[in-house]
Amino acid sequence: MRENEFNFIRGLVYEHSRINLGPDKRELVSARLGKRLRATKLTSVSEYLDFLKTRNDGEELGHLIDAISTNHTFFFREIAHFDFLTKSVLPEMKARARQENWTQFNVWSAACSSGEEPYSIAMTLDETLGDTWPWQIEATDISYRILAKATAGIYREETVKKLDPPRVRRHFQRGHGPQEGNYRVKSTLQSRITFQQLNLLEGRPPFDHLFQLIFCRNVMIYFDRATQEELVNKLTQQIVPGGYLFVGHSESLTGIRHPLQTVRPAIYQRPLNS
Numbered sequence: 001m002r003e004n005e006f007n008f009i010r011g012l013v014y015e016h017s018r019i020n021l022g023p024d025k026r027e028l029v030s031a032r033l034g035k036r037l038r039a040t041k042l043t044s045v046s047e048y049l050d051f052l053k054t055r056n057d058g059e060e061l062g063h064l065i066d067a068i069s070t071n072h073t074f075f076f077r078e079i080a081h082f083d084f085l086t087k088s089v090l091p092e093m094k095a096r097a098r099q100e101n102w103t104q105f106n107v108w109s110a111a112c113s114s115g116e117e118p119y120s121i122a123m124t125l126d127e128t129l130g131d132t133w134p135w136q137i138e139a140t141d142i143s144y145r146i147l148a149k150a151t152a153g154i155y156r157e158e159t160v161k162k163l164d165p166p167r168v169r170r171h172f173q174r175g176h177g178p179q180e181g182n183y184r185v186k187s188t189l190q191s192r193i194t195f196q197q198l199n200l201l202e203g204r205p206p207f208d209h210l211f212q213l214i215f216c217r218n219v220m221i222y223f224d225r226a227t228q229e230e231l232v233n234k235l236t237q238q239i240v241p242g243g244y245l246f247v248g249h250s251e252s253l254t255g256i257r258h259p260l261q262t263v264r265p266a267i268y269q270r271p272l273n274s
């Protein structure tokens with residue numbers, strides 16, 4: 001891929017998703033573009049770019065961003081977050097709920113990828129809160145393709161088998177016949193999660209309530225500092241005073257201006273009086 005072609009794609013991807021593709025990503029982009037060439041049955045990068053320019057509906061751009069962005073995720077990634085959720089966040093929030101008449105515990109999994117993160121949160125809440133306090137999870141991602149996988153809630157046995165067996169029995173149904181080797185998240189758990197497409201950097205989040213907890217993990221790493229700062233401040237506005245923001249462990253907020261207090265590595269809290 002020529003430098004000017006790479007720069008064109010870089011600009012387009014940045015404009016749409018603010019994913020910041022450094023010069024070192026040229027080979028990666030080139031490799032991922034191969035997939036799009038095959039899918040569109042075009043034979044060269046320049047033909048593909050012409051195709052992109054003439055399609056104004058954003059559909060192919062969406063596929064391109066999908067092909068370039070990394071959706072890597074797994075159940076209970078960064079387990080310390082789930083321990084903190086169980087041992088600190090939930091007892092604290094339950095006590096506050098009584099005082100402040102909160103009707104529901106709301107969590108947002110922003111950039112949820114194929115669903116392992118929101119389902120891990122749901123398993124934790126189901127096991128800890130059960131039906132003692134209503135809870136609900138919003139799960140969003142920019143990619144329609146990955147959201148379709150998340151919504152289906154079907155995972156390969158190799159992935160699910162890494163969880164404790166009682167957890168698997170409680171939350172998954174084993175597939176039979178053509179579904180042999182697959183596990184499906186039980187509908188009772190699935191019904192607690194609303195999946196929707198959302199570009200975190202476009203407009204205001206479409207929620208009419210605040211969240212006690214937001215997970216926004218392993219996505220900011222693709223954004224430049226200015227974009228990270230904008231996003232963290234936007235997310236902060238969606239958190240109840242005293243609520244929490246969890247980011248990925250490699251995504252320290254050092255050097256970013258924000259009103260949050262650091263609680264633990266990669267765990268931040270909105271001050272109560274803010």
Ligand SMILES: C[S@@+](CC[C@H](N)C(=O)[O-])C[C@H]1O[C@@H](n2cnc3c(N)ncnc32)[C@H](O)[C@@H]1O
Binds near residue numbers: 110146201
């Ligand atoms: C590496 S995955 C992280 C998944 C999960 N949060 C975790 O930590 O395992 C990053 C996700 O961010 C999504 N993403 C990238 N840019 C985005 C944007 N501007 N708005 C919303 N999601 C975005 C990608 O589609 C991808 O699914």
